[in-house]
Amino acid sequence: MSGTAREIVERLLRAGREVDIDTFVGLMAPEGYLEWPYRPPGVPARVEGRTAIRRHLTEAAEAFITIDDHRNVVIHESLDPEVVIVEYDAHGRVVRTGAPFEQTVIAVFRVRDGQVLSCRDYLNPLPLLEALAGAQGART
Template sequence: MPETLSPPDLYRRSLRHLLDKDIASWVGLWAEHRVMEFPFAPPGWPGRLEGREAVAAYMRDYPEHIDLHDFPGLRIHETTDPATIVAEMRGVGRLVATGSPFDMTYIAVVTVQDGKFTSYRDYWNPLAVHEPGAAFMTDPTRSSAR
């Protein structure tokens, strides 16, 4: 029988996959027909991805745009719903296109069922990393850190 992780443990594993640049394993933590949302997405950027394949397509080239080094300050808050957590953290690394530092604060509201992500609302500010020449920011179909 496959291992079923608690929501906090699943979230920690997902961050490890992002640091390892293992996007396929990160996507493997998702339930098939679930949703990822970006409430602060600017015009022209997706605000909602439906289904694991859409999430996979969105994240596919992520390591080519952001080289993550760490998630300092991770705090995971459990809620009155045992399937839902709120995660606070920073993502630090560098923007690959420019070599500039990447330092982003995130809040995510995540729901897990049967050891898989079923809902992920990613509250990040894509405008905070906008730099001339940053390929990550010039293509609105590109990824954000999750």
């Protein structure tokens, strides 16, 4: 796919929110990776390569949280034309309980030749831990 780094990142974010795994994976470079420097237990530090990313997204789509909307989206284009930084609030729900879910995210993307080489997702792990605790409590 062609487009600016910003356009590619906007497409990737939309595909993620819409759970369009084929489009998401198609926007990733073959050697591309997703990384979570700050994560709750059980979330991998890094998922690398299209096959692993597809598997991870498929499993995540069946997980305990759905994201319906990205709000307060701010996209920063950097002096490096490959790097785009995105800030946003993810809004959704906890599948098991129906409770609302909100997550603040800052993500750093590197895009080259129309493909995402990397996405480093600096999310706040506390809402995930709270949602997991609430979902586990709903099972008992």
